[in-house]
Amino acid sequence: MPTSLDAERCYRAVASRDARFDGWFFTAVRTTGIYCRPSCPARTPAAANVSFFGTAAGAQAAGFRACRRCRPDAVPGSPEWDVRADVVARAMRLIADSEVERAGVPGLAARLGYSERQVHRLLVGELGVGPLAVARAQRAQTARVLIETTDLPMADVAFAAGFASVRQFNDTVREVFACTPSELRRRRSGGETGAPGWLTLRLAARAPFDAAEVLLFLGLHAVPGLEEWDGTTFSRVLDLPGGPGVVRLSPAPDGGAAVTARLLLTDLRDLRAAVPRCRRLLDLDADPAAVDDVLGADPALAPLVAAAPGRRVPASPDAPETAVRAVLGQQVSVAGARTLTARVVTLAGTPLAEPVGTLTHAFPRPEALAAADLSTVGLTGARSRTLTGLAAALAEGRVALDPGCDRDAAVRDLLALPGIGPWTAALVAMRGLGDPDVWLPGDLALRRSLAGLGSSDADAARRWRPWRSYAVLHLWALAAPHLFTRHPAPAPADRSAS
Structure with missing residues (x-):
């Protein structure tokens, strides 16, 4: 058993069938040769007969097979x-x-x-x-x-x-x-297998999870040609190793903590890359109980957390895309950012072989954007130079924004580029790299919300670690409620919602 796992605590979670620990660890039962998720409904095994593993791979390597009843490989990933x-x-x-x-x-x-x-x-x-x-x-x-x-x-x-x-x-x-x-x-249950050519998957999350809210936030920022929103389903093009793919994301039909993903891929091998990118996009591997325990204990945030338990941080399938969109969104409205980004996508993006609905292009790769003539996009000269410089740095490897990059180093490298300041670099870390503990310095919407709560940037930077990214989303919801399902009242848009 990995030394990081506390056997006594793990067994308590198994005995209570606590679903909050699904994905955190796996229970292997020596008398049956089976490994399960903590919430498995089967009879609780004796403590003397179990071992605990941090990954399904560890349990499999030790000779255990997956439980057919609880399907431990179908749980959310470890946060x-x-x-x-x-x-x-x-x-x-x-x-x-x-x-x-x-x-x-x-x-x-x-x-x-x-x-x-x-x-x-x-x-x-x-x-x-x-x-x-x-x-x-x-x-x-x-x-x-x-x-x-399928x-x-x-x-x-x-x-x-x-x-x-x-x-x-x-x-x-x-x-x-x-x-x-x-x-x-x-042995499958006989459910829907999807339209010809499309793969239909269920992407699980930890409860509580409001899929409609996350999809609405993404939908209201949808870039024409790249993304599409019909009020229920958010669709977008994914730039995958084997070629562009399309994903359609909608709340699970049973109302559970899950999302239905329908994927149309150029190369079936890209499924392994597409699924984790969709999970990052929706923040499906988050641990809402841990986040809400910390933020809900703060008197200033407690009402917000109580009104929106399990709130997620909508992200991006690719951090380089987030970086480019963050630069395009500096000091402009959400509508303005969408317009500028759509022009860039049409100019330098990879076109689909055939449009899928209104979807026509994958987001531009850095090398294509670095070589593009941005004079027709409508950017200022300074913004155009920043965008070209960022794309060149990404294409040459001077800035690394892949899932395994060093996040602190990535922020430092971004800040070294002309035209990229602390707010932009922090937004890339939060929504591109999935860092759960990011504060956006100087964000206008956050300042407005903090003023209403009688707090300040300095207070927030100290009080809400290690979940400041989630605090940002709660405060954005307070300042711009039209972007969130639970708050339908209109509010003016600003750069903080980019």
């Missing part, structure tokens, strides 16, 4: 990897983004700036398994989802899940789920 900034957390974020499938362990180590041996040693020391085992567990999870929710041929499932061969796929499914892929498909 620990988003909160932490150390090498292990950075590695886990990159593995989730399919870096091992794209570049192998050597590529993963290179992105982290460590040797392969060091990366392996660090992961084994904390998780009990190395990066290959973690990636294998995630491939198995992807395979199960595709087997149970009618794809098994060879296509193996290909999409990232397996090198059908034989490897068959062996892994049998080992992890104790049945063949065909048997797993026969």
Whole structure:
């Protein structure tokens, strides 16, 4: 068992079937050879018969198979990897983004700036398994989802899940789920498999979770050509390794803490990259209980937290996109930012082979934006130079904004670029890199809300750690209620909602 897990605390969570711990750890029962999520409805095993693992990969490597009743591989991801900034957390974020499938362990180590041996040693020391085992567990999870929710041929499932061969796929499914892929498909519940060409997945979150609020926030910032909002479903183009893909996100039909994702991919192998990007976009791996416990204990924020429990921080599938949109949104309204961004997308974005509804382009890659003539976009000369300089820095690797980057280093590198100040760099850290503890210095909407609460920037910077990003969303909701489901009253837009 990893040393970071407290066996007594874990067992208490299992005995009470506490769903808040789903994804934080997994319970392996030695008498049955099965591992479960903490909230599994099966009879609670005796404490002497269980072991605890921080990852499904660790339980699988120890010889346990996934419980068919609680489906432990279908839980939200551990919020620990988003909160932490150390090498292990950075590695886990990159593995989730399919870096091992794209570049192998050597590529993963290179992105982290460590040797392969060091990366392996660090992961084994904390998780009990190395990066290959973690990636294998995630491939198995992807395979199960595709087997149970699509009618794809098994060879296509193996290909999409990232397996090198059908034989490897068959062996892994049998080992992890104790049945063949065909048997797993026969046991599925028979739900919707989606329109031809589209993959339909259920993306789980921890309760409480208001999917409609998160999707509304994203929808009201939708950029024409790149994103679309119909009042219920938020759609957008994803820039994926195998080519542009489209995702449609809507609240789960059963009203549970989940989102239904419908994906149209150029290359099925991109599913492994698309799912974590959608999860980041919606902040699905957050731990709302931990956030609300801290923020709700503050008298100033308590009423806001009580009115909107589990509020998430809507983000972006790619931090470089966030950085560009943050520069375009400086000192302009939400509508103005959408207009400028749409022009940039049309100018330098990757066009879809065929439009999907009103969606026509993926967001421009840095190298394309660096080479683009921005004179027709409508930017000031200074803003145009900032945008070109940012794109060049991203394309040349002088600024790294990938899921496994060092967040502090990324902020420092952004601040070193002309035209990028503390507010812009902080917004990129919060909504691009998923840092849960970011304050936006000088934000106009925050100042307005803080004044109404009798507080100040300096107070907030001290009082609401380590969840200041979530405090920002509560204060934005107070200042701009039209952007949030629970507050329908209109309010003027400003740069703080970019």
